[in-house]
Amino acid sequence: xxxxxxxxYTAITVSVALILSYVETLIPxxxxxxxxxxxxxxxxxxxxxYLFGKKSAVCVCALRIILSSLLFGTxxxxxxxxxxxxxxxxxxxxxxxxxxxxxxxxxxxGGILHNMGQLVAAVLVTQTPKxxxxxxxxxxxxxxxxxxxxxxxxxxxxxxxxxxxxxxxDKK
Amino acid sequence: xxxxxxxxxxxxxxxxxxxAALAALLIINLTKQSGTVAVIYTNNEEYxxxxxxxxxxxxIYSDGKEANTLVVxxxxxxxxxxxxxxxxxxxxxxxxxxxxxxxxxxxxVIVVIEKEN
Numbered sequence: 001x002x003x004x005x006x007x008x009y010t011a012i013t014v015s016v017a018l019i020l021s022y023v024e025t026l027i028p029x030x031x032x033x034x035x036x037x038x039x040x041x042x043x044x045x046x047x048x049x050y051l052f053g054k055k056s057a058v059c060v061c062a063l064r065i066i067l068s069s070l071l072f073g074t075x076x077x078x079x080x081x082x083x084x085x086x087x088x089x090x091x092x093x094x095x096x097x098x099x100x101x102x103x104x105x106x107x108x109x110g111g112i113l114h115n116m117g118q119l120v121a122a123v124l125v126t127q128t129p130k131x132x133x134x135x136x137x138x139x140x141x142x143x144x145x146x147x148x149x150x151x152x153x154x155x156x157x158x159x160x161x162x163x164x165x166x167x168x169x170d171k172k
Numbered sequence: 173x174x175x176x177x178x179x180x181x182x183x184x185x186x187x188x189x190x191x192a193a194l195a196a197l198l199i200i201n202l203t204k205q206s207g208t209v210a211v212i213y214t215n216n217e218e219y220x221x222x223x224x225x226x227x228x229x230x231x232i233y234s235d236g237k238e239a240n241t242l243v244v245x246x247x248x249x250x251x252x253x254x255x256x257x258x259x260x261x262x263x264x265x266x267x268x269x270x271x272x273x274x275x276x277x278x279x280x281v282i283v284v285i286e287k288e289n
Contacts, residue, residue, distance in 0.1 A: 080277070102178040102182045104179075109185070137193075139189060140190060143189055143190055
């Protein structure tokens with residue numbers, strides 16, 4: 001029963017994340033800076049991290065990236081997403097573990113690290129360290145989108161049923 | 173209450189990061205100098221050097237395919253067309269200051285403004 005519940009909840013959250021990445025492409029927001037996205041799908045990552053734990057978050061995030069790259073992306077877009085997500089998840093898990101920061105702070109750090117991860121991937125792919133000039137812009141945009149994502153997630157975390165916690169992959 | 177402490181730490185963290193980034197941005201903007209040449213890189217190799225004082229247009233080939241078109245006009249460089257779907261490089265607009273760049277990640281094309289003496 002519990003195993004089935006895990007599979008179902010993982011499938012549902014991955015689907016929601018996939019839909020959110022699609023919905024985002026429909027929102028015509030132009031930040032005036034090329035390459036900046038809100039990253040709505042990360043609402044799912046942060047929410048799952050808090051409700052279900054880190055293993056679930058890594059699992060849901062990895063599945064989302066693999067599926068969205070297969071469906072809509074290219075090999076390159078997979079590299080950028082995966083690198084961003086790896087940095088962001090690692091940072092958020094560590095920062096959450098300290099217990100000193102709230103959802104918004106953790107999510108902001110996640111946003112910044114996501115952009116840094118993508119920058120690292122871009123430097124490696126293009127072999128152009130000069131791209132590092134984008135760091136300040138990426139840090140600012142990462143913070144703002146991270147705060148936004150964190151606010152939505154903290155509302156969701158408060159409102160979603162606590163009973164959902166029983167499917168956490170972290171607890172045996 | 174603990175919650176208040178957490179919110180306070182969040183705000184401090186976010187404020188520190190934002191201030192640091194804004195300061196860096198300010199320094200970059202204050203020290204910027206206009207460049208003299210637009211250097212095009214494809215696949216990590218120098219592809220062409222376009223002096224900014226000569227109006228010109230160049231079609232950039234990457235991996236043997238027509239990738240981007242770079243236009244130099246009135247001392248500024250911009251990408252006028254791109255084969256990639258997102259058109260981020262086209263939307264970047266024109267650049268003319270040293271170290272400013274246009275990046276097209278799908279085509280691995282990078283245009284950087286440099287200064288030649």
